[in-house]
Amino acid sequence: MYPQEFFSEQWQVYQKILDYDYMGHQGIYQSLSIILESSFKAPITFLEIGCGDARFTTKALSNLDISSYHGIDISPVALELAGKNLKSLGCPTVLVEADFNPLAEQLTRDQYNSFDCILIAFALHHLTYAQKDHFIGEVFNFLHPQGKFILIDIVRRDNEDRQDFLRRYFNDMKRDWVEFTSDDYLIVESHVSSSDFPETKEDLIAMGYKNNFKKVEYLYQDESKTMATLSFSRNI
Numbered sequence: 171m172y173p174q175e176f177f178s179e180q181w182q183v184y185q186k187i188l189d190y191d192y193m194g195h196q197g198i199y200q201s202l203s204i205i206l207e208s209s210f211k212a213p214i215t216f217l218e219i220g221c222g223d224a225r226f227t228t229k230a231l232s233n234l235d236i237s238s239y240h241g242i243d244i245s246p247v248a249l250e251l252a253g254k255n256l257k258s259l260g261c262p263t264v265l266v267e268a269d270f271n272p273l274a275e276q277l278t279r280d281q282y283n284s285f286d287c288i289l290i291a292f293a294l295h296h297l298t299y300a301q302k303d304h305f306i307g308e309v310f311n312f313l314h315p316q317g318k319f320i321l322i323d324i325v326r327r328d329n330e331d332r333q334d335f336l337r338r339y340f341n342d343m344k345r346d347w348v349e350f351t352s353d354d355y356l357i358v359e360s361h362v363s364s365s366d367f368p369e370t371k372e373d374l375i376a377m378g379y380k381n382n383f384k385k386v387e388y389l390y391q392d393e394s395k396t397m398a399t400l401s402f403s404r405n406i
């Protein structure tokens with residue numbers, strides 16, 4: 171199953187993950203809110219890539235001055251929900267149903283070319299290492315000179331390969347995701363096994379410097395070291 175099929179046909183399973191906070195969205199997005207509030211004072215043009223239903227982003231942005239929100243996602247089901255959730259921001263909103271890979275083609279076609287903040291959460295891991303590297307280079311070109319790119323994603327631990335990661339992830343799921351039915355579990359296991367290719371946070375940081383970012387900061391990690399939040403600044 172391609173990631174786009176999972177997020178269109180099985181969105182209710184992903185919603186269950188959000189409802190029970192199985193991927194730690196509450197802590198991650200609370201920290202995102204603090205990071206954004208301390209980083210931006212003027213109105214922000216915001217791009218979210220792989221925005222899904224934008225449910226947690228809407229909350230994280232609620233105390234910020236957002237001048238526009240632009241979201242890209244391949245799932246029409248998720249975008250319909252995003253449209254409803256984002257209304258509370260009260261700013262112009264553009265939602266585009268498209269593949270974010272390659273990003274440049276998508277944004278050039280839409281004639282958007284510079285954002286103060288670009289966020290991608292839990293979506294970059296679907297790309298290969300080379301595609302992630304290329305994507306981070308593309309993001310650099312679509313950021314305002316003082317802009318920030320925030321990457322939230324699952325990560326492998328330093329000495330873990332993909333098989334070790336998957337073993338650990340599935341063990342943790344079986345232990346902790348207690349509201350899941352056996353069907354839910356099989357659906358997620360099949361999606362993660364076929365579509366998730368997490369890197370270590372050190373590799374993601376190195377990709378940032380290789381693609382000309384001046385500062386890459388590691389801002390947040392959950393207790394199990396399965397998720398990380400990284401901030402990439404175009405200038406210091």
Ligand SMILES: C[S@@+](CC[C@H](N)C(=O)[O-])C[C@H]1O[C@@H](n2cnc3c(N)ncnc32)[C@H](O)[C@@H]1O
Binds near residue numbers: 219242
């Ligand atoms: C795990 S969900 C994350 C959604 C949201 N960012 C969050 O943190 O809850 C991944 C999202 O990325 C989208 N996605 C995955 N691959 C994509 C691609 N190549 N192009 C556009 N969207 C994609 C999926 O449709 C889904 O909405």
